[in-house]
Amino acid sequence: MFDHIMQYQSEIWQAIGETFLMVGISISAAVLVGLPLGTLLFLCRRDQLLENRIVFSILNVFVNVVRSFPFLLLVVFLIPLTRFIVGTAIGTLAASVPLAIMAVAYYSRLVEQSLLEVPRGIIEAGTAMGASTLEIIYKFLYVDARSGLLLGLTTSTISFISYSTVVGIVGGGGIGDFAIRYGYQRFEIDLMVFTIIIMLIFVQTIQFVGSTTARLIDKR
Amino acid sequence: MIVLDGISKSYRLKNGPYEAVHSVSLQVFQGEIHGIIGTSGAGKSTLLRMINLLESPSTGHVRVNDLELTQLTTKNLRNARRSIGMVFQAFNLVHNRSVKGNVLIPLELAGFSKQARLERAAECLRIVGLERQAEQYPSSLSGGQKQRVAIARALATNPTVLLCDEPTSSLDPQTTEEILKVLKEINRNFGVTIVIVTHEMDVIKSICNKVSIMEAGEIIETISFEPKGFAALKNDYQSLRRQLLSEVDGDV
Ligand SMILES: Nc1ncnc2c1ncn2[C@@H]1O[C@H](COP(=O)(O)OP(=O)(O)OP(=O)(O)O)[C@@H](O)[C@H]1O
Numbered sequence: 001m002f003d004h005i006m007q008y009q010s011e012i013w014q015a016i017g018e019t020f021l022m023v024g025i026s027i028s029a030a031v032l033v034g035l036p037l038g039t040l041l042f043l044c045r046r047d048q049l050l051e052n053r054i055v056f057s058i059l060n061v062f063v064n065v066v067r068s069f070p071f072l073l074l075v076v077f078l079i080p081l082t083r084f085i086v087g088t089a090i091g092t093l094a095a096s097v098p099l100a101i102m103a104v105a106y107y108s109r110l111v112e113q114s115l116l117e118v119p120r121g122i123i124e125a126g127t128a129m130g131a132s133t134l135e136i137i138y139k140f141l142y143v144d145a146r147s148g149l150l151l152g153l154t155t156s157t158i159s160f161i162s163y164s165t166v167v168g169i170v171g172g173g174g175i176g177d178f179a180i181r182y183g184y185q186r187f188e189i190d191l192m193v194f195t196i197i198i199m200l201i202f203v204q205t206i207q208f209v210g211s212t213t214a215r216l217i218d219k220r
Numbered sequence: 221m222i223v224l225d226g227i228s229k230s231y232r233l234k235n236g237p238y239e240a241v242h243s244v245s246l247q248v249f250q251g252e253i254h255g256i257i258g259t260s261g262a263g264k265s266t267l268l269r270m271i272n273l274l275e276s277p278s279t280g281h282v283r284v285n286d287l288e289l290t291q292l293t294t295k296n297l298r299n300a301r302r303s304i305g306m307v308f309q310a311f312n313l314v315h316n317r318s319v320k321g322n323v324l325i326p327l328e329l330a331g332f333s334k335q336a337r338l339e340r341a342a343e344c345l346r347i348v349g350l351e352r353q354a355e356q357y358p359s360s361l362s363g364g365q366k367q368r369v370a371i372a373r374a375l376a377t378n379p380t381v382l383l384c385d386e387p388t389s390s391l392d393p394q395t396t397e398e399i400l401k402v403l404k405e406i407n408r409n410f411g412v413t414i415v416i417v418t419h420e421m422d423v424i425k426s427i428c429n430k431v432s433i434m435e436a437g438e439i440i441e442t443i444s445f446e447p448k449g450f451a452a453l454k455n456d457y458q459s460l461r462r463q464l465l466s467e468v469d470g471d472v
């Protein structure tokens with residue numbers, strides 16, 4: 001059995017590489033775009049520093065719409081945009097576009113929720129000290145919400161892995177697609193089980209590292 | 221010196237506008253400890269929070285050290301706030317920064333050099349008697365110690381005014397006394413003007429030079445204990461107490 005699996009070594013490595021690429025792009029999108037967007041979502045809420053009903057509603061609707069789309073439909077729906085950005089709608093990079101957009105929507109909601117847990121008085125203390133909105137964000141909000149932000153990113157990453165398994169339809173590849181194509185569709189059960197174990201190890205590792213770090217940086 | 225000139229604050233509620241503070245004028249001279257006492261919902265916090273424009277007045281003027289705060293640009297207001305410290309009932313410390321880290325924040329915001337920041341933070345922690353807890357995190361401190369950190373933090377940028385919103389209301393009587401002693405020392409040694417909101421008669425009694433009684437958004441009376449402090453009022457104490465009692469909740 002092990003020999004059989006080893007026959008597919010290079011395919012498995014490639015699939016792992018593809019998963020890493022897709023999830024890596026998703027995490028980057030989550031941090032670079034989702035974090036600021038989630039922060040804006042929080043700050044535009046009622047009674048917050050940048051209270052703005054219009055901006056809040058637009059962001060809120062964007063997040064809800066993206067998150068309520070069945071992911072497979074989102075992939076199909078976004079094909080024109082993907083083609084515009086990547087030049088093709090097929091392949092790992094192309095599959096990363098809908099993944100990244102989902103990542104932004106997903107993480108920005110978790111960011112908003114983490115920031116809501118920071119006691120209001122801390123923001124007030126910052127304002128009273130003469131901090132600007134930007135200073136309040138990175139010297140107060142992100143500092144006290146940091147373990148929540150990290151746990152949110154951990155949860156998100158695991159969801160990205162899960163979402164990335166269905167992008168086979170646009171040739172995205174990845175470990176999940178490998179399990180489906182070789183294991184499920186060709187009835188090579190050992191391959192399927194092996195790839196599932198690999199994914200399990202990924203998820204466990206990410207969760208462990210995320211939870212442990214979040215606990216260590218939480219001094220509350 | 222703080223000059224409040226006809227300030228009001230109205231909130232828009234579902235059933236129409238609600239005036240939490242109504243046309244209050246008040247002068248607090250440099251070096252005074254001025255108490256504000258009154259029933260819950262009288263508008264004490266709202267009034268205090270208008271002194272550093274945490275709430276902007278609907279009408280009226282706020283002048284602190286001859287600076288008309290309501291006229292300032294956002295940037296200048298932020299600068300002005302560095303000379304107005306604030307201390308809260310809930311302490312409002314940053315939980316993920318150490319005691320020293322919390323005192324460093326206003327110094328970082330004000331752009332002090334690293335060396336100056338560390339020196340000043342150490343000095344402020346010495347003033348409140350917490351130099352040995354500098355590296356601890358707030359969660360490991362008692363309520364009284366947390367409030368000391370908050371006071372040290374508020375003092376960091378050398379404010380001329382310290383605003384205190386029920387700073388001792390969540391502390392036991394002995395800790396309250398310790399915090400009041402710290403406030404009094406700061407007032408005496410550095411000439412910091414203190415405005416303190418409270419519903420505890422003892423707070424007024426032990427540190428204030430003057431007290432304003434608030435009711436339904438207005439200051440109905442300001443009593444001065446000068447020149448000899450509250451104790452000098454001994455003869456009038458009963459009448460004063462009766463007066464305060466009639467204005468303030470039964471817990472006085
Ligand atoms: N943001 C707000 N929106 C609407 N109403 C408010 C707001 N802030 C305060 N109020 C109302 O204004 C009134 C005065 O509130 P304030 O907090 O100043 O009272 P207080 O004297 O400090 O009372 P307490 O002793 O309970 O702290 C209250 O009736 C309160 O409900």
Ligand SMILES: [Mg+2]
Binds near residue numbers: 264265266
């Ligand atoms: Mg109050």
